[in-house]
Structure formats: C-alpha cells, structure tokens
Amino acid sequence: MTLSRADLYTDLLRIGAGMKIGVLSDTHDNLAATAAALRHFEQAGVEALLHGGDYCAPFALKRILQARIPLEGVFGNCDGEREGLAKLLPSLADGPRHLELGGKKICLIHDRQRLKHENFEASDIVVFGHTHEPKVERQEGRLVVNPGEGGGWMSGRCTVAIIDTRTLTADIAEVYEQVRT
Ligand SMILES: [Zn+2]
Numbered sequence: 001m002t003l004s005r006a007d008l009y010t011d012l013l014r015i016g017a018g019m020k021i022g023v024l025s026d027t028h029d030n031l032a033a034t035a036a037a038l039r040h041f042e043q044a045g046v047e048a049l050l051h052g053g054d055y056c057a058p059f060a061l062k063r064i065l066q067a068r069i070p071l072e073g074v075f076g077n078c079d080g081e082r083e084g085l086a087k088l089l090p091s092l093a094d095g096p097r098h099l100e101l102g103g104k105k106i107c108l109i110h111d112r113q114r115l116k117h118e119n120f121e122a123s124d125i126v127v128f129g130h131t132h133e134p135k136v137e138r139q140e141g142r143l144v145v146n147p148g149e150g151g152g153w154m155s156g157r158c159t160v161a162i163i164d165t166r167t168l169t170a171d172i173a174e175v176y177e178q179v180r181t
Pocket of ligand 1: 026028053054076078130132
C-alpha cells in the first residue's frame with residue numbers, strides 16, 4: 001500500500017499534535033468502575049486504550065470494547081479464560097508487547113519484573129500493571145506508567161491514567177470509589 005501525499009501530511013500532523021491514550025489495568029471484573037473509567041476517557045477525548053491485564057472474565061473485557069475506542073492489551077496473571085478473552089480481542093498476548101501510537105514507541109506488560117532491558121531501551125513509554133499501585137515515573141528519559149487498579153478491590157480507589165504522547169506525560173485520576181469486600 002502506498003500512502004498519498006495527503007495521507008502522509010495528515011499522519012505528520014497527527015504526530016505533531018500528539019495523541020491522548022487512556023490507560024487502565026487490573027479491572028478485575030468490576031463493571032461499575034470500568035464504566036466510570038470509560039466515561040472519564042470519553043470526556044478526555046482519548047483516541048486509544050491500553051490495558052495492562054487482569055480483566056478477568058471475558059464479560060469484563062466485552063464491557064471495555066463497548067466503548068468503541070481501539071484497545072490493545074496483554075494478559076495478566078489472573079486472566080484464566082484466555083481463549084474467551086482472545087476471541088473478543090485477537091491481538092491479546094503475553095507481554096511484553098511493542099506498539100506504536102501517536103508517534104511514540106510503547107511497551108505494554110503486566111508484570112514489570114518481566115521487562116527485559118532491551119524492551120525498556122526500545123521504548124519511549126512503558127505501561128505496566130499488576131502491583132495495583134498507581135505510578136508515573138521518568139526513567140532514563142522514558143515515561144513509565146502504572147495506572148493502578150481499575151477495579152479498586154484492594155485499595156477502594158479505582159484509578160486510571162491518560163498519557164499525552166506529545167508532552168510525554170501522564171495524569172492519574174481516581175474515577176470511582178469501590179467499597180472494599
Ligand atoms: Zn491484578
């Protein structure tokens with residue numbers, strides 16, 4: 001496929017303008033919290049979603065897909081029903097996954113401990129989950145983001161992140177309060 005000059009120009013404009021990416025992880029079947037996260041992303045006008053794993057059941061992933069925002073994700077350690085999940089989102093795989101969005105190279109992984117240095121070096125942005133603790137760090141010029149636990153079952157705080165690829169920054173927001181069980 002050859003891109004026309006007009007397409008190339010549009011692509012360049014898009015890269016220059018950056019892209020807002022909604023990031024969530026560890027939503028653990030919490031549909032109410034997921035709905036709140038999606039409302040937050042829609043209001044912010046995000047153009048893509050990343051999920052760091054632990055959806056857990058296929059119905060919970062289905063809820064995210066209903067937002068009709070392009071989604072990329074990885075499996076988490078609690079995602080038992082992989083076949084059902086992959087049926088809904090065929091690109092789902094074990095991390096690390098390398099993607100490119102808004103002109104930035106992104107590495108997506110559930111457990112940061114499994115990230116190899118070469119994965120880190122090949123990325124502008126690293127997104128992970130698993131610890132359920134929201135975190136935004138800058139490491140050797142890279143942006144490292146954990147949106148925290150979207151499901152809020154552990155802390156009661158359902159958090160997500162929005163990455164701006166132009167400024168290479170991320171904002172964490174609490175979108176829902178979950179009564180702890
Ligand atoms: Zn989890």
